[in-house]
Amino acid sequence: MPDITRVGVCGCGLMGSGIAQVAATAGCDVVVLEAVQAALDRGMAGIKKSLDKFVEKKTMSAEDRDAALARLKPTTRIEDLTASDLVIEAVVENVAVKKELFAQLDALLSPHAIICSNTSSLCIIEMAAATKRPAQVAGLHFFNPVPLMKLVEVVKTISTDQKTIDTLFGFVERLGKKPILASDTPGFVVNRLLVPYLLYAIRTYEAGLASREDIDEGMKLGCGHPMGPLTLLDFVGLDTTYYIAQIMFDEFKDPMFAPPPLLKRMVLAGHHGRKSGKGFYDYA
Numbered sequence: 267m268p269d270i271t272r273v274g275v276c277g278c279g280l281m282g283s284g285i286a287q288v289a290a291t292a293g294c295d296v297v298v299l300e301a302v303q304a305a306l307d308r309g310m311a312g313i314k315k316s317l318d319k320f321v322e323k324k325t326m327s328a329e330d331r332d333a334a335l336a337r338l339k340p341t342t343r344i345e346d347l348t349a350s351d352l353v354i355e356a357v358v359e360n361v362a363v364k365k366e367l368f369a370q371l372d373a374l375l376s377p378h379a380i381i382c383s384n385t386s387s388l389c390i391i392e393m394a395a396a397t398k399r400p401a402q403v404a405g406l407h408f409f410n411p412v413p414l415m416k417l418v419e420v421v422k423t424i425s426t427d428q429k430t431i432d433t434l435f436g437f438v439e440r441l442g443k444k445p446i447l448a449s450d451t452p453g454f455v456v457n458r459l460l461v462p463y464l465l466y467a468i469r470t471y472e473a474g475l476a477s478r479e480d481i482d483e484g485m486k487l488g489c490g491h492p493m494g495p496l497t498l499l500d501f502v503g504l505d506t507t508y509y510i511a512q513i514m515f516d517e518f519k520d521p522m523f524a525p526p527p528l529l530k531r532m533v534l535a536g537h538h539g540r541k542s543g544k545g546f547y548d549y550a
């Protein structure tokens with residue numbers, strides 16, 4: 267398999283823009299595909315702003331920023347991805363949309379190309395089955411904010427071959443990030459451990475065992491976590507957590523993953539965390 271030099275990124279939202287940015291910064295030629303021109307413009311402006319911040323903080327030179335921007339090619343035409351060695355999909359979390367995209371990419375890309383999904387909760391094998399190259403389909407799960415977070419989970423399905431995994435490990439390391447190997451099960455490694463912890467923090471609060479501030483202080487000072495679980499939930503989004511917990515509960519049928527009643531009610535009330543101005547804390 268040739269080295270990965272040409273990368274395609276599908277979706278230029280929160281995650282896709284970050285993935286495109288780090289790939290271009292690492293020296294890859296990157297084509298970024300969006301369904302919507304306005305979203306593409308917004309995403310590209312976000313990339314420029316983020317790179318400018320690195321220059322301001324003197325962690326990147328102005329020349330390197332300009333070179334990274336020059337390696338990015340925004341587009342709304344899927345055909346522009348044809349020459350990619352690797353395509354990373356970061357479009358909406360909807361399996362029908364992703365399967366359709368995987369089938370289109372499979373028909374378009376050369377036989378050596380790898381196709382990856384950045385999904386947080388869907389089965390990678392379901393997308394792989396929409397292609398004729400399941401051995402070259404895997405998950406590449408980045409963390410938000412992508413330019414700052416060091417971890418990438420490389421997700422191996424029951425069909426992914428080892429050569430694909432080795433190539434993806436090399437690619438992630440080239441981005442300056444740390445790959446870990448995960449299997450194609452809901453939550454991979456990090457959310458499999460994190461989601462039950464966050465849900466248990468909600469149960470602790472719901473049961474009146476401690477105040478929200480004391481739960482957060484307890485985990486910060488007692489365990490050295492950078493933020494407490496209820497603050498973290500407000501960051502991640504209560505709606506997102508609820509959605510992921512439900513998927514994990516559906517799969518494992520383990521009460522550990524069952525969304526607590528309070529979480530459901532907060533989501534129904536529109537208290538989604540920071541983004542809605544209110545979650546466990548007020549951000550008005």
Ligand SMILES: NC(=O)c1ccc[n+]([C@@H]2O[C@H](COP(=O)([O-])OP(=O)(O)OC[C@H]3O[C@@H](n4cnc5c(N)ncnc54)[C@H](O)[C@@H]3O)[C@@H](O)[C@H]2O)c1
Pocket residue numbers: 276277278279280281282299300301302305355356357358359360363367384385386387407408409410
């Ligand atoms: N937000 C997170 O913290 C996070 C973390 C890890 C993984 N993820 C995963 O990353 C993916 C994207 O999440 P996000 O938060 O960036 O979403 P987002 O809504 O910010 O961005 C998705 C973008 O995809 C575009 N899009 C939709 N269909 C498309 C298509 N067919 N072709 C090209 N573009 C298309 C939309 O216009 C939108 O701009 C999801 O699968 C999500 O599960 C999200």
